[in-house]
Amino acid sequence: MPLPFISKNRMRRIAWLLASAVVLAAAATLTTLTARSDEPVSGSVGTIDGAAVAVTGPMRVELVRGFPRTVLRSGSDVLVKSGTARLDLIEGGSISICGPAHFSVLKVGNQVTVALDSGTIHLSIEHGPAVTIYTPLLQIQPIAIGDGPQDALVGFDAAGAMCVRAYRGAVRLEQQLTSQNIVVPQSADVLLVNGQLDGLRGGGDRCSCDPQLTKYTPPPRLELVPPAKTTEEANARPLASGDVISPLPLDKPAEKEGPIYEVFVPPLIYNANAEVQPEVDTSKIVVVRRVRVRPTLIFEGRVEGDPPAPSPPVSSAPTARTPMPTHPAPAKPSKPAAQTQADSVVDRLVHFVKKLWSPGG
Numbered sequence: 001m002p003l004p005f006i007s008k009n010r011m012r013r014i015a016w017l018l019a020s021a022v023v024l025a026a027a028a029t030l031t032t033l034t035a036r037s038d039e040p041v042s043g044s045v046g047t048i049d050g051a052a053v054a055v056t057g058p059m060r061v062e063l064v065r066g067f068p069r070t071v072l073r074s075g076s077d078v079l080v081k082s083g084t085a086r087l088d089l090i091e092g093g094s095i096s097i098c099g100p101a102h103f104s105v106l107k108v109g110n111q112v113t114v115a116l117d118s119g120t121i122h123l124s125i126e127h128g129p130a131v132t133i134y135t136p137l138l139q140i141q142p143i144a145i146g147d148g149p150q151d152a153l154v155g156f157d158a159a160g161a162m163c164v165r166a167y168r169g170a171v172r173l174e175q176q177l178t179s180q181n182i183v184v185p186q187s188a189d190v191l192l193v194n195g196q197l198d199g200l201r202g203g204g205d206r207c208s209c210d211p212q213l214t215k216y217t218p219p220p221r222l223e224l225v226p227p228a229k230t231t232e233e234a235n236a237r238p239l240a241s242g243d244v245i246s247p248l249p250l251d252k253p254a255e256k257e258g259p260i261y262e263v264f265v266p267p268l269i270y271n272a273n274a275e276v277q278p279e280v281d282t283s284k285i286v287v288v289r290r291v292r293v294r295p296t297l298i299f300e301g302r303v304e305g306d307p308p309a310p311s312p313p314v315s316s317a318p319t320a321r322t323p324m325p326t327h328p329a330p331a332k333p334s335k336p337a338a339q340t341q342a343d344s345v346v347d348r349l350v351h352f353v354k355k356l357w358s359p360g361g
Contacts, residue, residue, distance in 0.1 A: 045072040045105045045112060050085030052099070053078065074107040080119060084209075093125030098155070098209035120155025120163070122209040135162060137177065137195030143170040145186065155207040163207035165189045173197060260290040 047069040048055070058073040072078065072087065080099035087095040091110065097103070101119020105112065112129045114121065123131055123142060126149040133140040133154050142150040151168035164171055166184050173192075174181035180197050184190055189203035264286040269278055 043074045043107060044090050045074060045076065045107050046087050046089040046095075047071050048078065048085055048087045050080055050097070050099075051083045052081040053085050054081065055079075057104075072105055074105065077104045078102070086211075089125070089128055091129045093123075093128035093131075093150075094211070095131075096122040096124070096209055096211040098122075116154065118156055120153065120207050120209040122153045122211050123150065124211055125150045135195070137175065138162070138192070139174040139176055140164065141172045141174075142166075143172055143183070145169050153207060153209060155209065157206045161206070162192045162195065163189070163203050164192065165203060165207070262288045262290070264288065 043058070049069065053070075055070060055072065055076055055078055057076045059076050060071050060073070061068050062071055063069070078085075078087075078097075078101075080097050080101040082099050084099065085097040085101075087097065087105075089095070089112065095114070098120045101121070102117040103119070103121070104115040104117075106115070107113070107129075110129045112131045113134060114131060115134045117136075121133070123133075125131060125142070131142065131150075135154075140152075140154055142152045144150050145168075149168050151166075152171050153163065153165040153167070154171075155163050157163060164173065164184055166186050166188050168186060170186055171184040172181060173184060175195070175197055182197055182200070189205065191201050191203040191206055193199050266281060266284045268280065271277060
């Protein structure tokens with residue numbers, strides 16, 4: 001029954017809006033269901049870390065404690081090019097891989113299957129999923145003793161022979177073609193050539209993969225320090241209040257003692273109409289050498305004490321008759337001027353008297 005106070009145009013708009021809302025809700029519901037069906041949580045095998053690891057097939061990348069981690073899903077193919085890698089299983093336990101290695105992982109329920117093609121893996125599980133290892137000819141399954149952990153090593157050496165070592169618990173080996181099977185006891189190490197159980201012999205530590213070397217160490221995280229909060233006085237102070245902020249003192253570069261060379265080149269000329277650009281005239285290149293002249297050192301002061309007595313002059317060309325004195329003679333003390341003048345007058349009188357009394361005078 002149409003309402004008298006609502007027009008037909010408004011009724012049509014309301015109906016259109018309701019239909020659009022229903023369609024959008026249905027589309028969102030279908031998108032959510034499709035996304036959940038594409039990434040089931042039960043298909044995740046575990047996270048793998050390594051320096052040179054290539055993963056193909058179903059996988060995803062997620063953040064774990066702030067770091068990106070690669071999550072393997074059922075059907076993933078892993079290639080460890082070199083070094084080591086570590087696969088931490090979702091249900092618990094870990095698998096260490098020593099490269100170069102190539103393997104694939106499958107998961108159905110609580111069963112994890114590892115198809116090993118090359119390389120060495122070390123399985124360590126205390127309470128986790130049941131893991132089965134397949135090689136081209138053998139099926140290998142660790143067996144827990146009681147409720148104990150499972151710790152086993154399976155790999156290939158450089159010659160292609162397969163090594164199997166049971167650290168904790170036992171390991172069951174089954175030939176896929178003949179269904180022949182044996183159980184390797186705890187703490188045993190065996191070596192198989194061409195996948196034949198008949199030629200079983202002691203391994204002698206031919207293969208090794210230490211789980212301690214494959215532990216994941218996340219890279220250091222950078223901590224961001226927030227800027228210091230301004231005080232209330234700084235916020236209450238108006239702009240252009242007259243405060244002068246002095247810049248930080250800068251360390252002056254040390255002056256160079258050596259010469260400084262500067263090269264002055266004339267400006268380059270480019271002519272768009274010319275086919276060949278003019279070359280630089282090397283005769284106009286000037287090299288200037290700047291040298292810092294050190295100032296003359298001037299010492300100012302005074303000399304205390306009596307000056308030394310002057311030494312008598314020494315002749316430059318001594319004769320053969322008079323030998324050169326090795327040490328200069330001591331200087332005679334000079335007589336006063338008055339005494340010298342009196343001696344000369346007395347000498348003259350004596351000389352005059354002698355001259356008078358002399359017979360030939």
